[in-house]
Amino acid sequence: MDYDAIIIGSGLGGCAAGAALAGAGRKVLILERMDVVGGRCSTKVREGFRMDIGCHFLFGCEHGAFEEACRRVGKGGILKFDHPDSFCIKIKDVSIVVDGKDLIVESPKSQRITVHLAEGFQEMMKMMPQELMNMGFGMMGQMMPMVAAMAAPIVEQFDNVPIGDFVDQYLNWPALRDFVELGQFAGFGTPSFLTPVSEMIRTMLIMMEYYKPGMNPLEFIGYPIGGLGTIPATMCEGIKDNGGEVRLEANVKRIIVEGGRATGVELDDGEVMKAPLVVSNAGIKETVAGLVGNEHFDAEYAERIGKLIPGITCFCIRAALDRKITDLDGIFCIPDGNLVSYYHTQWEQHHIPDGRPAVMWSVPSNMDPTAAPEGKQLVIAVGPLTFESDEPYGKIEQDALNTMEHVLPGFKEHLMWYEFLTPDSYMVFGEQGAPAIGIAQCIGQVGKERPSSKSPVEGLYYVGAECGVDMSGIGTDMATRCGLKCADYILSQEKASVGA
Numbered sequence: 001m002d003y004d005a006i007i008i009g010s011g012l013g014g015c016a017a018g019a020a021l022a023g024a025g026r027k028v029l030i031l032e033r034m035d036v037v038g039g040r041c042s043t044k045v046r047e048g049f050r051m052d053i054g055c056h057f058l059f060g061c062e063h064g065a066f067e068e069a070c071r072r073v074g075k076g077g078i079l080k081f082d083h084p085d086s087f088c089i090k091i092k093d094v095s096i097v098v099d100g101k102d103l104i105v106e107s108p109k110s111q112r113i114t115v116h117l118a119e120g121f122q123e124m125m126k127m128m129p130q131e132l133m134n135m136g137f138g139m140m141g142q143m144m145p146m147v148a149a150m151a152a153p154i155v156e157q158f159d160n161v162p163i164g165d166f167v168d169q170y171l172n173w174p175a176l177r178d179f180v181e182l183g184q185f186a187g188f189g190t191p192s193f194l195t196p197v198s199e200m201i202r203t204m205l206i207m208m209e210y211y212k213p214g215m216n217p218l219e220f221i222g223y224p225i226g227g228l229g230t231i232p233a234t235m236c237e238g239i240k241d242n243g244g245e246v247r248l249e250a251n252v253k254r255i256i257v258e259g260g261r262a263t264g265v266e267l268d269d270g271e272v273m274k275a276p277l278v279v280s281n282a283g284i285k286e287t288v289a290g291l292v293g294n295e296h297f298d299a300e301y302a303e304r305i306g307k308l309i310p311g312i313t314c315f316c317i318r319a320a321l322d323r324k325i326t327d328l329d330g331i332f333c334i335p336d337g338n339l340v341s342y343y344h345t346q347w348e349q350h351h352i353p354d355g356r357p358a359v360m361w362s363v364p365s366n367m368d369p370t371a372a373p374e375g376k377q378l379v380i381a382v383g384p385l386t387f388e389s390d391e392p393y394g395k396i397e398q399d400a401l402n403t404m405e406h407v408l409p410g411f412k413e414h415l416m417w418y419e420f421l422t423p424d425s426y427m428v429f430g431e432q433g434a435p436a437i438g439i440a441q442c443i444g445q446v447g448k449e450r451p452s453s454k455s456p457v458e459g460l461y462y463v464g465a466e467c468g469v470d471m472s473g474i475g476t477d478m479a480t481r482c483g484l485k486c487a488d489y490i491l492s493q494e495k496a497s498v499g500a
C-alpha cells in the first residue's frame with residue numbers, strides 16, 4: 001500500500017481528518033482538484049485584495065475545532081482571529097449600530113437614540129456578562145458531557161419543530177422576525193421553515209463546550225488573520241510536517257472498491273493510488289453515486305443518500321473599493337423586509353422575487369488590514385439564493401448592488417471593481433445544488449437522522465459539512481469537527497482491533 005489513508009478533497013473536513021490521522025502517525029495523502037487548498041474555505045489574491053470564498057464570520061475561532069485540528073499536527077496557537085466589535089443591523093429604515101463604544105438606534109419615525117456604552121454602561125457590560133458568562137458557561141462547560149447526555153433526549157424532541165413555527169408563537173414583530181430569519185440563514189444555510197429548533201440548541205451546547213472562563217463572548221465569532229485559506233493551509237503544513245502529502249490539481253475520477261472494500265483511488269489521468277482507508281470530502285451524494293457507484297451499495301442506502309437535500313445556495317459580491325468608506329466590521333441588511341415570504345417564493349416557486357435582496361456583509365480589511373492594499377477597502381457580501389431558479393442571475397446582481405448603495409451611500413462611486421459569484425461558482429467544489437454549507441440541516445437530516453460518516457463500503461468514510469450522526473453547528477466549524485470526529489473513530493477502531 002502507498003499510504004495509510006487517502007483523503008479526497010482539502011475542504012476543512014478533509015484537512016481536519018488528515019491532521020488527526022497524520023498527527024497519530026498515519027501516512028496521509030490529500031488529493032485536491034483545485035489549485036489551492038480549502039474548498040469553500042479558501043482564499044485567492046487579486047490585485048492585492050484577498051478574495052475569500054465567502055462572507056466569513058467563523059464560529060469557535062481559536063477556542064474551537066480549527067485550533068484543535070492544528071494542534072494535532074503541532075500547529076497549535078498559530079491561527080489568530082479578529083473578533084468584530086462594530087456592526088450594523090439595518091431592517092428597512094431602522095438601523096441599529098454597535099460601534100464598540102456606542103449603541104445607536106435610528107429610525108425615521110423616532111429620534112436617533114444613542115446609548116453611550118463608554119460612559120459606565122460599557123464598563124458594566126464588560127463586567128456583568130463576563131461574570132455571568134464565567135459562572136454559567138463555566139459551570140455548564142465543566143459538566144458538558146453530562147449536560148449533553150441529559151439534554152439529548154430533550155433536544156431530539158425539537159428535531160421536527162421548525163425554528164420559524166417556534167418563533168412565530170412568541171414573536172409578532174415583523175422586523176425582528178426578519179432578523180431571526182437572516183441570522184438563522186447565516187448560521188445554518190436553510191430557511192427557518194426547514195431548520196429545526198434542535199439545531200439551535202445543539203449549537204448552543206457546542207458554545208458551552210468551547211467556552212473558557214474569562215473569555216469574552218464576542219470571541220465565539222471572528223475572522224482569521226491572513227484570510228480564510230490560512231486555516232486549511234496551516235492544517236496542511238502540519239500534515240506535511242508529519243510525513244503527509246498534499247497534491248493540488250489532482251481530480252479523483254473514482255474510488256476503487258474490491259471485494260466490498262475501498263482500496264484506493266484513480267485520478268483523471270489514470271494514475272492509481274492504494275490505501276486501506278479512503279476518506280471522502282467530495283460530498284456524500286457525489287461520493288456514493290459518482291465516485292463509488294450506486295451498484296456497490298444496497299439499493300435502500302443508495303436511494304436514501306440520493307434523496308438528501310442540499311442546503312440553500314447563495315450569491316456573493318466581492319468588492320474592491322478605492323478608499324475606506326465604513327468602519328463597520330459587519331452589516332446585516334434587509335432593505336425591503338418580508339424575508340420570510342422572500343424565502344418561500346425562492347424555495348418553493350424557484351423564482352427570485354423583485355426588490356433589493358437581503359445581504360450579510362463582512363469587511364475583512366477592517367478586521368485584518370492586510371486583506372486590501374493600503375488605503376483601500378475590501379467588502380464581501382453574501383445573500384441567499386435557490387439553485388433551481390429559472391431566471392438569469394444578472395437581475396439579482398444589480399439588485400444586490402442597490403442594496404449595498406442603500407446601506408452605504410457612496411458605495412458605487414468608490415467601487416473600483418467587483419466579482420459576482422453565482423451558484424455556478426460553487427459548483428466547482430463538486431456538490432449538487434452548490435450549497436453554501438453542505439447537506440441541509442433541515443428536518444429529517446439532523447441529529448440521529450444525519451447520515452453517518454462511516455460508509456457501508458468497508459474502509460470508506462465521508463467528512464465535511466455533510467454528515468456525521470449528531471453532527472451540527474455552523475458551516476466551517478461543523479465541517480472541521482466532522483473530520484476530527486471521523487478520524488478519532490477510525491483510530492479507536494484500529495486500537496480496538498489491535499487489542500482484540
Ligand SMILES: Cc1cc2nc3c(=O)[nH]c(=O)nc-3n(C[C@H](O)[C@H](O)[C@H](O)COP(=O)(O)OP(=O)(O)OC[C@H]3O[C@@H](n4cnc5c(N)ncnc54)[C@H](O)[C@@H]3O)c2cc1C
Binds near residue numbers: 032056058250282438
Ligand atoms: C459564500 C459562502 C459563505 C459562507 N459563509 C460562512 C460563514 O460565514 N461561516 C461559516 O462557518 N461557514 C460559511 N460557509 C460554509 C462553509 O464554507 C462550508 O460549510 C465549509 O467550508 C465546507 O467544508 P467541507 O469540508 O464540507 O468541504 P468543501 O469546502 O466543500 O471542500 C471539498 C473539497 O473537495 C474537493 N473535491 C471535490 N471533489 C473532488 C474530487 N473528485 N477530487 C479531488 N478533490 C475534490 C473540492 O475542490 C473542495 O476543495 C460559507 C460558504 C459559502 C459558499
